[in-house]
Amino acid sequence: xxxxxxxxxxxxxxxxxxxxxxxxxxxxxxxxxxxxxxxxxxxxxxxxxxxxxxxxxxxxxxxxxxxxxxxxxxxxxxxxxxxxxxxxxxxxxxxxxxxxxxxxxxxxxxxxxxxxxxxxxxxxxxxxxxxxxxxxxxxxxxxxxxxxxxxxxxxxxxxxxxxxxxxxxxxxxxxxxxxxxxxxxxxxxxxxxxxxxxxxxxxxxxx
Amino acid sequence: xxxxxxxxxxxxxxxxxxxxxxxxxxxxxxxxxxxxxxxxxxxxxxxxxxxxxxxxxxxxxxxxxxxxxxxxxxxxxxxxxxxxxxxxxxxxxxxxxxxxxxxxxxxxxxxxxxxxxxxxxxxxxxxxxxxxxxxxxxxxxxxxxxxxxxxxxxxxxxxxxxxxxxxxxxxxxxxxxxxxxxxxxxxxxxxxxxxxxxxxxxxxxxx
DNA sequence: TACTGTGAAAAACTTCACAGCC
DNA sequence: GGCTGTGAAGTTTTTCACAGTA
Numbered sequence: 001x002x003x004x005x006x007x008x009x010x011x012x013x014x015x016x017x018x019x020x021x022x023x024x025x026x027x028x029x030x031x032x033x034x035x036x037x038x039x040x041x042x043x044x045x046x047x048x049x050x051x052x053x054x055x056x057x058x059x060x061x062x063x064x065x066x067x068x069x070x071x072x073x074x075x076x077x078x079x080x081x082x083x084x085x086x087x088x089x090x091x092x093x094x095x096x097x098x099x100x101x102x103x104x105x106x107x108x109x110x111x112x113x114x115x116x117x118x119x120x121x122x123x124x125x126x127x128x129x130x131x132x133x134x135x136x137x138x139x140x141x142x143x144x145x146x147x148x149x150x151x152x153x154x155x156x157x158x159x160x161x162x163x164x165x166x167x168x169x170x171x172x173x174x175x176x177x178x179x180x181x182x183x184x185x186x187x188x189x190x191x192x193x194x195x196x197x198x199x200x201x202x203x204x205x206x207x
Numbered sequence: 208x209x210x211x212x213x214x215x216x217x218x219x220x221x222x223x224x225x226x227x228x229x230x231x232x233x234x235x236x237x238x239x240x241x242x243x244x245x246x247x248x249x250x251x252x253x254x255x256x257x258x259x260x261x262x263x264x265x266x267x268x269x270x271x272x273x274x275x276x277x278x279x280x281x282x283x284x285x286x287x288x289x290x291x292x293x294x295x296x297x298x299x300x301x302x303x304x305x306x307x308x309x310x311x312x313x314x315x316x317x318x319x320x321x322x323x324x325x326x327x328x329x330x331x332x333x334x335x336x337x338x339x340x341x342x343x344x345x346x347x348x349x350x351x352x353x354x355x356x357x358x359x360x361x362x363x364x365x366x367x368x369x370x371x372x373x374x375x376x377x378x379x380x381x382x383x384x385x386x387x388x389x390x391x392x393x394x395x396x397x398x399x400x401x402x403x404x405x406x407x408x409x410x411x412x413x414x
Numbered sequence: 415t416a417c418t419g420t421g422a423a424a425a426a427c428t429t430c431a432c433a434g435c436c
Numbered sequence: 437g438g439c440t441g442t443g444a445a446g447t448t449t450t451t452c453a454c455a456g457t458a
Contacts, residue, residue: 216449267458
C-alpha cells in the first residue's frame, strides 16, 4: 500500500485510536463517532477524521464508524493484521518485566526469543522461551524475526544494535538512553524513561 | 522564574540535551558548540540554540557553551537542581524493575516510597525501602512527595491516580495504557510501551 | 575566525467550516 | 438531522540566514 506523506504524529495517534477501539470492541460497542472516540481518548474529533482520511474513507456520514471495521483498517495501516515475532535482547530487571508484560498481545506482537550475554541466565526457560546467548542473534533472519526490544545497558546498546541490524532486524524499540546509529532502512523508537521522568519537575508549581 | 510560552517539545528536548551534556561532562569535555552537541544527539544546531534562547543567553559567540555551566542552566530550567522524592505505585514486574533502574539518579530523582495493594508484598524491604499499603498514599503530602511513578494495571490506574492527586501529587509518570483524568494543576506524562512497539511494524518494508 | 542569538521565512501540523451523504 | 471527509485557514514549530560578538 502506498500513501502520501503521512506525519509521524499521525502514526503515533493511530496506535492510540487502536487502543481506544480495542476497548470499545470489548465493551461490545459496535458504532462510534469521531466525537465519541475523541472523548474517550481525550483527543479532538477533526484530527481523528483528518488522520484517517490520509488512508481512505472508513466512516458513514450521519452515522460514524463501525468499531470492528475501523479497527481492522487501522490494523492494516499499521501492518498489525498478522503476528510479528519479536526478539527481546537483555534479560535484566527491565527485560524480564517486559517479557511478562501482557500489553503486547492485543497488537499481535509476540516475544519469541530472548538473548542475554550473562552465562548465568543463558539456558533458563521462561514461559517456554529459553534465554539464548547473544551470539545467536545472527540467526534472527533465518527465524524471520524483524523486530527487537532492546533492554541492555547503555554501554552495550550500539554494539548490540549493530548485530541486530546485521541479522536483518528492521525495527527496534530501544530502552537505552542514547541515540542509536542505524541505516535508514531501520526504524528505532526510543523510550527513555529517565528523561521522561526528568521533564515532570518543570511543571511543578514554583516553590 | 517566569518565561514566555515555551513549546512542550522544547522541554522534551531540553532533557535530552541534558543527557548529552552529562555524557560530555563525564568524558571531561569542557566546551561544546551547538553543532557538536547536535551531532552527538542527532539533532540540529539551530534548534538547540533556539530552544536555549527562550530561557536566556548561555553561550559565548565564537566559542560555544561551557558544558558544566550549560548543564546547570538546564537543571535550573527543569527544576532538577534539588532532589525530588518520588513515589512508586505498583510493585509488580514493571514496578520492581523501575525501583532498580539506575537511570534516575543523575537527574536527582529518588524513589523513596513504594506502594502496592498485595498483602503478600507489603512489608517487604528492597534497598531499605519498605513496600507500603496503598492506603498510606494519603500521607504523601506530609512526606513532601509530589512526584509519582504509576505502574499499576490499567483497571486500577484512574482510581490510584485520584488518590495520588488528593494526596498532593503534582506530577505522574504513567505506564498504564489509558488517558488519566486529572485537574489542570497536575501534569501526567504517559509511557505506553505497547502502543510504541505497535508503531514499529508500520515502518517495516512491504512484503 | 568561529560561533551565538534571533527576527524573519518556511514548513509542518492542527483546526475549522462546510459541502455532501446517509 | 447528524456525521464524515476535506480544502482552506490558522497556528505552531522549525529552519534559515545573518548581524553581532568574543
